[in-house]
Amino acid sequence: MSSKLQAIRGMNDLLPERSPLWQYFEQHVRQLMAQYGYLEMRTPVLEQTALFKRSIGEVTDIVEKEMYTFDDRNGDSLSLRPEGTASVVRAAIENGLLHNQTHRLWYAGPMFRHERPQKGRYRQFHQVGVEVFGLEGPDIDVEVIALSARLWQALGLIDHVQLEINSLGSLEARHAYRARLVDYFNAHLDQLDEDAQRRLDSNPLRILDSKNPNMQALIEAAPRLIDHLDEASVAHFEGLKQRLDALGIEYVINTRLVRGLDYYSRTVFEWTTTALGSQGTVCAGGRYDGLVEQLGGKTTPAVGFAMGVERLILLLETLELVPKAAEDILDVYLMGQGEGIDTQLLVLGETLRTRLPMLRAQVHCGSGSFKSQLKKADKSRARFAIMLGEDELAAGTVTLKDLRGEEPQQQMDIASLVDRLARWIEERPADSGHSNRV
RNA sequence: GUGGGUGUAGCUCAGUGGUAGAGCCCCGGAUUGUGGCUCCGGUGGUCGUGGGUUCGAUCCCCAUCAUCCACCCCA
Numbered sequence A: 001m002s003s004k005l006q007a008i009r010g011m012n013d014l015l016p017e018r019s020p021l022w023q024y025f026e027q028h029v030r031q032l033m034a035q036y037g038y039l040e041m042r043t044p045v046l047e048q049t050a051l052f053k054r055s056i057g058e059v060t061d062i063v064e065k066e067m068y069t070f071d072d073r074n075g076d077s078l079s080l081r082p083e084g085t086a087s088v089v090r091a092a093i094e095n096g097l098l099h100n101q102t103h104r105l106w107y108a109g110p111m112f113r114h115e116r117p118q119k120g121r122y123r124q125f126h127q128v129g130v131e132v133f134g135l136e137g138p139d140i141d142v143e144v145i146a147l148s149a150r151l152w153q154a155l156g157l158i159d160h161v162q163l164e165i166n167s168l169g170s171l172e173a174r175h176a177y178r179a180r181l182v183d184y185f186n187a188h189l190d191q192l193d194e195d196a197q198r199r200l201d202s203n204p205l206r207i208l209d210s211k212n213p214n215m216q217a218l219i220e221a222a223p224r225l226i227d228h229l230d231e232a233s234v235a236h237f238e239g240l241k242q243r244l245d246a247l248g249i250e251y252v253i254n255t256r257l258v259r260g261l262d263y264y265s266r267t268v269f270e271w272t273t274t275a276l277g278s279q280g281t282v283c284a285g286g287r288y289d290g291l292v293e294q295l296g297g298k299t300t301p302a303v304g305f306a307m308g309v310e311r312l313i314l315l316l317e318t319l320e321l322v323p324k325a326a327e328d329i330l331d332v333y334l335m336g337q338g339e340g341i342d343t344q345l346l347v348l349g350e351t352l353r354t355r356l357p358m359l360r361a362q363v364h365c366g367s368g369s370f371k372s373q374l375k376k377a378d379k380s381r382a383r384f385a386i387m388l389g390e391d392e393l394a395a396g397t398v399t400l401k402d403l404r405g406e407e408p409q410q411q412m413d414i415a416s417l418v419d420r421l422a423r424w425i426e427e428r429p430a431d432s433g434h435s436n437r438v
Numbered sequence B: 001g002u003g004g005g006u007g008u009a010g011c012u013c014a015g016u017g018g019u020a021g022a023g024c025c026c027c028g029g030a031u032u033g034u035g036g037c038u039c040c041g042g043u044g045g046u047c048g049u050g051g052g053u054u055c056g057a058u059c060c061c062c063a064u065c066a067u068c069c070a071c072c073c074c075a
Helices: A019-036 A049-056 A061-066 A085-094 A138-155 A171-187 A194-202 A204-209 A213-220 A231-247 A309-318 A341-355 A370-379 A390-395 A414-427
Strands: A046-048 A069-071 A077-080 A103-112 A124-133 A162-167 A265-272 A281-287 A302-308 A332-336 A361-363 A384-388 A398-402 A410-412
Touching: A019 A103, A019 A138, A019 A309, A046 A049, A046 A085, A049 A061, A049 A077, A049 A085, A085 A103, A085 A124, A085 A302, A124 A138, A124 A309, A138 A231, A138 A265, A138 A281, A138 A302, A162 A231, A171 A194, A171 A204, A194 A204, A204 A213, A231 A265, A265 A302, A281 A309, A302 A309, A332 A341, A332 A370, A341 A361, A341 A384, A341 A414, A384 A390, A384 A414, A398 A414, A410 A414
Parallel strands: A332 A361, A332 A384
Antiparallel strands: A046 A077, A069 A077, A103 A124, A124 A302, A162 A265, A265 A281, A281 A302, A384 A398, A398 A410
C-alpha cells in the first residue's frame, strides 16, 4: 500500500463530472461581486506563520493544532493559510491600501486545516470571502449581509438558510463580560462537562455554544453578552437591526453566537442550514475593527465574511437546486462518416466557432460507426448533431438533427446552418436558472 | 485529537473457510448513414495493504491506510 500514490487525506480532486457545478457557483459569485462593485484580491496560499498567530490568536485550536506549518529551506516558519482574512489584511497593509481609503474586496480560493475530515469539512477546502476596509457604520455591515442574501436568492437557497446575528461589543466590553462569565461558570464548576471545563481557560464564550443537553439550563441562566455591551456597540447593533428590517432581511438574534477567531468585535453573523448535518454554518462573518492595527497597520474599521464553498455546493446538490442547463456543456456535436470526412468535420468545427463565438461545438474524433457516433452525440448532451457524409459533401450541405426537440432533421447549406444556430444561441436556457426568481 | 461504521469490477452493491457475482457504465450486434426504449453478446476484479491462524482466507484475528458519520473545532 505504501507504494500506491494517492491524494493527501482530506484533499479532494474536482472531477470533470462535477466541475460544471463549481463553475455554476463561481459564476454567480463573480456576477454578485460585480453587482456591488467589489474588487477581487488574490494572495499567496503560503504566509509567515506569525501572521496567523497574531491575527487568529495564538491559543486558538486553528493555530495550535490545525495549521499546516513547516520550516522553509532557510529556516523560516511558514503556514498554509487556514483562512483568508489575515492574508487580505496583510496585503492591504503591505501595499498601502489603507491610508484614508475605503476598499470593498473579495477573494476566493483554497484554505488548509489539519482536521479530521467529515461531511462538509475537508483539509483543503474553499472559501469565498468579502472584506471591507475603512467603513465603520452599521450601513456597511448591512450591505455585506445583503450581498450574501442576494447570493442565496440567486442560487435558490434563500428559503433554506437562516441569518443569525449578535454583537460582541467592543474589545473592552467583551473582556469585561468574559471575566463575568468565567466567574459565573466557576461558581457552577460541578455542572460543567469536560469540554466546558477545558474551554473555561481557552475560550469561555464557546461554552455558550455547547450541545450538551445537560448544560442547557446552566447556559440559559448565564449572563448574556448582549446585556453587557458598551453604549456605542448597542447603538451600532440597533442601527444594524433597523437597516436589516428596512431591507426586509429576516434574522434571529442569537445571543450565544460567538466567533472562533479572536479578532472579531461588534457585529457577528452567521448563515446556517439544517440540511447538512452537523456542519450547519455555510457563511460566517462580522466586524473586526482591531485587526488591522493588531497586524501593524493604522487603526482601520473592517467587516467581512467567508463562506464555505464545499458546504454550499453540497447544499445545492442536496436540495437539487442546480438547473439542468448548468451541466450542458455543448450545443452541437459534429459527426460523420466517409473518405476524408474527419478533416471536413474539423474545418466545419473551426468555421462555426469563428462565425459563432458563443457556440459550444465538439467534433467527433476517432473511429466509430454512424450509429455509435450518434450515441455519443446523444450522450454529450448537445442539443444538435451536425452530420456530414458523402451525400452532404457532394451537395455542399450538412444535416442538422435536433436531438432534444420534435423537429425533423434537415439538410441545409452552411449559411443556413449558421443562421439556425445563431437563433438557438439566442433562445437557449441560461444556466443561472434561479436568478430571476422574485 | 476521541468514538463508531465501511473498504469486493469504472460506479452502486450482493456473496462464500476451498482463488468470485448482479445492476448500471463502456464496447459490439439486432440489413444500407440515425441516438433515446427494448433484446442479445462482450471487455473488465492480485476481493484496500501488510502480517497472523489454517491443509487452504475475499470471508476469522491483528496492524495499517483510506473513506463515511458523530464529537471536538470551524466556513
